Amino acid sequence: MQRITISIDDDLLDTIDRLSARRGYASRSEALRDIVREAVTREQSAEAEDAPCLATLTYVYEHETRDLASRLTRAQHHRHDLSVATLHVHVDEHECLEVAVLKGSVREVTTFADGVTTQRGVRLGALQIVPAVGHAGHAHDHQT
Template sequence: MQRITVTLDDDLVEELDRFQREKGYQNRSETLRDLARAGLNQRRANEARGACMAALVYVYDHETRALAKRLAHAQHHHHDLSVATLHVHLDHDSCLEVAVLRGSSGEVRHFAEHVIAERGVRHGQLMIIPVDVASETHAHGEEQPHSHSHAHVREGG
């Protein structure tokens, strides 16, 4: 293990200490190690190539002219990526959507960037989970063996 020195703004230290207390970390080093590990794992996932599963979470103003129609059109246009969508009405103007996506990392990122960039989308974040897709033959219960694909999560470092 190596010891390093880090200089942080007072406001950031206050926020870090508050986070440490809320999450029950024993010390700042433990807190910073976990935050760095999480950030690096997310970076690796975001830079991953190949197949992925993903969750695109965004909030939008449904009163923005034709936005709901444009978002629905985008999902239909990329139906090959879409697994499921959850739609929640937050208030009179705002909707939260969670789109579960499956496909190549590049296509998923491109789709997510398009959705998040739409005028009227207020918040958006993409969580990518790299997977290896494999065709497997086996039986479920008393069924005859059959072949279908499984998405196996790739381990982060």
């Protein structure tokens, strides 16, 4: 492991310290390593559109929006090959939250997520992509 020195402004350092305390990091170094790893993973995912990934797509939608629930269901059935599981939560009498666990290429997952989150009536949407890597950094498939 290498030791480095960085210069950082006081406000940003305060933010890192609050993050470290909230998440329970033992040191600033651990927090910064995780922040850098997350940025590297995000960058690699964006560059590798054909790479396999796992992802969660989380979105909130107004279930009373005309035909939205059926459009979302059709989109999921149309790309059933990407779907691992979906969790549906009734937030209140007007809104639902869904979390879809997806598996496919970065391009396929991103295209699917864009198609869902741009629907009229979908208020919030977030896609979290995790590269599908197994042992020693190689793509890994658990199917037999």
